[in-house]
Amino acid sequence: MNVAPADWEPRIIGFCCNWCSYAGADLAGTSRMAYPPSVRIIRVPCSGRVNPQFIVRAFQRGADGVLVAGCHPGDCHYTSGNYFTRRRFLLARRFLEFLGIDPRRFQARWISGSEGQKFAEVIREMTDQIRALGPNRKMRDEAI
């Protein structure tokens, strides 16, 4: 049984692209928008930098959810990085589901630099979903 300890809070690893989503997160912060402190942001040059192994590694090291956020299609700083991201994670999400990971634990979103509001909403929504799912035990390193 997946019983959450009383003081458990979801831990989400958020891979944010430097040019859009990280700026979006920054905007959420500077605009004083409240969102749950459950996300730990890792800044990447492009969402295309995110290797699917990063997702598994995050779950291994104790993440309850993983978010990959990048520029909207057509807006990539490097022209096409996010199109590759889209193909890669369309496939990875189905594959993780096939291995038994709830697809709500791994999500990808397009968040632009002006969408601070959307960033806050995505984190709120994902935190609520993962709180309902409880702590992740799958793929997790037993030592952690």
Place this chain on the structure above:
Amino acid sequence: MSAVETQLREAVSRLLAEGKVRAVYAHRAGWTRPAPACFTRAEQAGELIFNPGCPGGLAKYLLGEQQQEGAVGIVARGCEVLAVQRLVRDRRVNRDRAFIIGVTCREAYDPADPERRPYRKCQSCEVHTPPEYDLLIGEPVLDVPSQPDDYSDIDELERLGEDERYEYWMRQFSRCIRCFACRNVCPACSCRECCFDVAEPEWLSKEVSPSEQVMFHFTRAFHVAGRCVNCQECERVCPVGIPLMVLNRKLARDVRQLFAIDKPFVPGEVEPLGAFRPDDPEEFM
């Protein structure tokens, strides 16, 4: 001795004598089953054997033959020619240095199977006659209809709940002894430096734990996503019988459905994850 075997021996003997190839990879009789062999002299050709129980997996030997001038021959059925094509597309094998001795094939079986049941891939085979060759041996196979790929085992797994599916895969992966045979035989796994071999970054520790097993099997399967040629060698060489092709076929089916790639197992000019279309399915918004 079959007619095909006789023709093969003659062809290999002639190619070696004429100096068209400096070696030929094929099989000879092994202790309990056909063993891979490298023939370098024309008079050795009499030892060559070929039958439906000869395993595939010869293509990777070509990797060791790229440093020297001159072509090296390989005896290959249709599915094994796809493996050679994979290595050529990946620019790991120079097409000029491979001489494909194509052999037509009706069906093949795993030499370790006493019942000699044909491989699953043979039912949906569309390459009874190899798609590419420098020399073709054998009669064309025209009377074997190819059936559509059977994904019923994957559908069955997908009907299970997530937790049951996770349990299922953990049970399978827990047997893994990390021998890397699946990687070593795979024609789609030919990186000069494999992420499992490098110490920094340490993608895979030496520890045998469920978490590390998932890391290995997730990575292996995803690295061949859209690149697998359905040769089923990974499954054949696995000493503990992990159904690796279920993972590979699941990914191939998704590649076909998501990116409208008609034949996911045939090496194309670009690989599905190395390309994109602006109108790819949008689920992330």
